[in-house]
Amino acid sequence: MSINIICCLSNNNAIGYRKELLFEIKEDLKRFQHLTKNQIVVMGRSTFESIIERNNKPLGNGRTNVVLSRDENYTSKYGEYVFNSVDKILKHCKTMGECDKSVWILGGQSVFEAFLPHADNVYLTHVNKYVFDFDAEYPMGLQENLGFIKTEEEEYHSDKYNCSYKFTRYDKPPVAEEIGEENDGGK
Ligand SMILES: NC(=O)c1ccc[n+]([C@@H]2O[C@H](COP(=O)([O-])OP(=O)(O)OC[C@H]3O[C@@H](n4cnc5c(N)ncnc54)[C@H](OP(=O)(O)O)[C@@H]3O)[C@@H](O)[C@H]2O)c1
Incomplete structure (x- = not known):
């Protein structure tokens, strides 16, 4: 089971404003x-x-929606999984019998902060714009x-925002042990 972060951000790391x-x-x-x-x-x-406000439903296409809230009483009428700690989510994802699935962390800011130390990969879309009005980064x-290392980068142009x-x-x-093994020629 891999843990992946996915996010779209501006040059100054802004990700959202007023939800x-x-x-x-x-x-x-x-x-x-x-x-x-x-x-x-x-x-x-x-x-x-x-997401519910925008789509009137959770994310579909076979996705399992998991929500993080400190409110023990928070429930969703859509019956999504709700957890109040990162550890509980990680434990649940490992034991929910869906080990072949990967976990995608969608944000926002504090959720990225909480999961980055546990993440295997990060998928970022860097939009070449500075944004001045934002409240989440x-x-x-x-x-x-x-120490995440960039392994892929592809550049495109957006006509909508007139930027790359x-x-x-x-x-x-x-x-560390893996680096040691590589230096030992894998012995
Ligand atoms: N650009 C992108 O790719 C992207 C992706 C996602 C979101 N966004 C934007 O980001 C903004 C929302 O992000 P946000 O940072 O304000 O809010 P958020 O992370 O979506 O939600 C914050 C809430 O999550 C719960 N939470 C967070 N960390 C927790 C922890 N460690 N343990 C338990 N519960 C925890 C708390 O819920 P309770 O208050 O219920 O306790 C907290 O109030 C919006 O503008 C959205 O559009 C952008």
Whole structure:
């Protein structure tokens, strides 16, 4: 079971304002749909509620929606899984009998912060714009401190925003023993 972060952000790491997304790029949405289809998607209560407001339903296409809230009494009329800690979500995802599925962390800010130390891969869409009105940001400093390494980057142009954007992927750095093994020639 891999744990993946997925997020679309501006040059200054802004991701949202007043519960809304900052960018809606068709190709980015397609990439999101493709990567997360039939998988487990984890999100904070605010992100979950903004999805319900926008679509009148949780994310579909075979996705299992999991919501993080500190409110022990929080329930969703859609019957989604609700947990009040990261550990409980991780334990649940490992034991829910869906080990072949991957876990996708959809945000927002505090949820990215909480899951980055547990993440294997990070999929970011960097939109080449500075945004001044925002109230949620991606914790890029934390990602850098954790040593994630960029392994993929593809650049495109958005006519809608008249700017370039990049699909990138970052992987967790190898752990110390793995580096040691490589230096020993795998002996
Ligand atoms: N650009 C992108 O890719 C992207 C992706 C997702 C979201 N967004 C944007 O980000 C904004 C929403 O993000 P946000 O950071 O304000 O809210 P959020 O992370 O979606 O939700 C915050 C809520 O999640 C719960 N939570 C967070 N961390 C927790 C923890 N460690 N343990 C237990 N519960 C926890 C709490 O719920 P309770 O208050 O119920 O306790 C908290 O109030 C919106 O503007 C949205 O559009 C952008």
